[in-house]
Amino acid sequence: MGTLLSVEGLVTQFITSSGVVRAVDGVTWDVEEGETVALVGESGCGKSVSALSIMRLVAEPAGRIVAGRILFKGRDLLQLSEEGMRRVRGREIGMVFQEPMTSLNPVLTIGRQLTEGLEIHLGMSPTDARARAVELLGLVGIPDAARRLRQYPHQFSGGMRQRMVIAMALACEPSLVLADEPTTALDVTIQAQILELMKSLSRRLGVAMLIITHNLGVVARYADRVNVMYAGRIIERASARELYAHPRHPYTLGLLRSVPRLDEPIRARLDPIEGQPPDLTRLPRGCAFVPRCAFRTDRCIVERPDLRPLNGAEHVAACWEVERVAVGGCPKVAMA
């Protein structure tokens, strides 16, 4: 299978009154066709901005994509015209947002919001689009679709709305879906249902997925590969299995220790990583994780580590002390 999306050296910044926020600071990662890739990190590390950059929906004029390439099926999305980009959005890349409560228009029916993409991208007649909408609601497990289509978002529960948003993202059979914390706003039981649904749909329809989350526990079951992000950069990447078994970056280690688990009703004690993520307007010269890192050395303060391959090219980490982490790391969380 080929590479579907490849983000190369992406830099996205916001100009604010307190300075330039380097939300995404030169990241490189890719998604293979049909694959599920996770982007994991604490809140504020640039996950959403990464996804919005791919869609070219970063809030203007404050936000700007400053450098990099976003190759999707071989084309650089950053070079497309606005109209060309519009044809990609919803048609070839679908997006699921975090807040199902606010991401649907309160004054339009579910049917209207589901069919409009079909009418515009696929040129369907209203009747055909309606039939397809019924089909889509069935696909995401919303019963009684014909009646549901006439309802408004406020008549749906949070979980149902997120199903509807997923149906909307899948409507035009895109080859990639970007899911930005699709379950964060939902109850724990519903979270698992939604994730199962997304996983099975991606398998059945062969859609590649980018799952953005701050919860590494989610990733274990649902992602093939994981990118760990910190302060606008990718600091570790591996297959989900490898990452769980052998985390090599102190930050990943910390994340694993602080994981709330979906499949563990009685939670083990959580150890959140101490300290705060750095101010993205004033990133240090060395490694951004230094102030919170138990493994830090003098070198870490002055010199920033780049991603380097470890046991084979599939596992990379940006840390000078990978060897010590490998030995000293004893993640309490085992692979699910």
Next chain:
Amino acid sequence: MWRYLFKRFLLMFPTLLGVAVVVFLLIRIIPGDVVELRMAGDRGAVSEEILQQERTRFGLDRPVWEQFLTWMAGVVRLDFGTSMWTGAPIWEEIRLRFALSLQVAVMATTVAVLLAIPLGVIAALKQDTWVDYAVRIFSIAGLATPSFWLGIVFILVLLVVFKWLPPMVYTPFWVDPWQNLQQLIWPALAVGYRYSAVATRMTRSAMLEVLREDYIRTARAKGLWQKLILWRHAIKNAMLPVMAVVAVEFAFLIGGLVVTEQVFNLNGLGLLFVQAVAHRDYTLIQALVMLVSGVFIVVNFALDIMYAWLDPRIRYR
């Protein structure tokens, strides 16, 4: 929705009753009454006895609650009695003036809405460009310009530049529409400018707020055309607060145009109101307050209906 609207409808009646009680009591607190003021012309030559006689004639000597009940008995039959000052039936006093004030209010609202919605929407879409600044200057100037002053400017310009004066004697629309419009368009424009300024600012800020909403981002992520996002997803949501402002302004215009009416020599409700208070013409004041608050309440009810129509969250309550 019907239950909701029915509830809002029923709520109109206690509100009106509340207004009736308050106005009835308040005007009786103002010192002096219509009898004293009418007789004042005779420079105290009138004896206390005659004053008392007059008061008895108007029923002012009876206990307040009895006066109130007598008045209410008339009101529920839509009979507001006769003016204490002129002796003419209240309805005769008010009829033409109400028609005039209502027409000016409707015309001014039309002017305001036709200006405000396109201007507000464009300003929001082109935020912080010269278009936005131009619209903001237009609307700040509108807020700062008194309507009566603008009215004077209109009259002067028409007179000096065009050597033409709008007709000064009121002709009802049903008598001669053309004559009527020639006369009322100017006060409607003068008042409508300030009004549109208020509505433009509201439209602009409501639009800006809506354009930042998550569902607009969702619509963009679906790859909809910019125009469709605007018309289908944004405008309807942004219109809710704008309608509220328009409704309040409209209701205000019915009774609140005192000076502008004077500038254009219009006998509207505003002027009548001032005179009625000056004369302590209790029956007329009461009738005017009831009328104006009635308009206010009906407009608010209409607003409720429109909200329910635009917003399913209200409709399906």
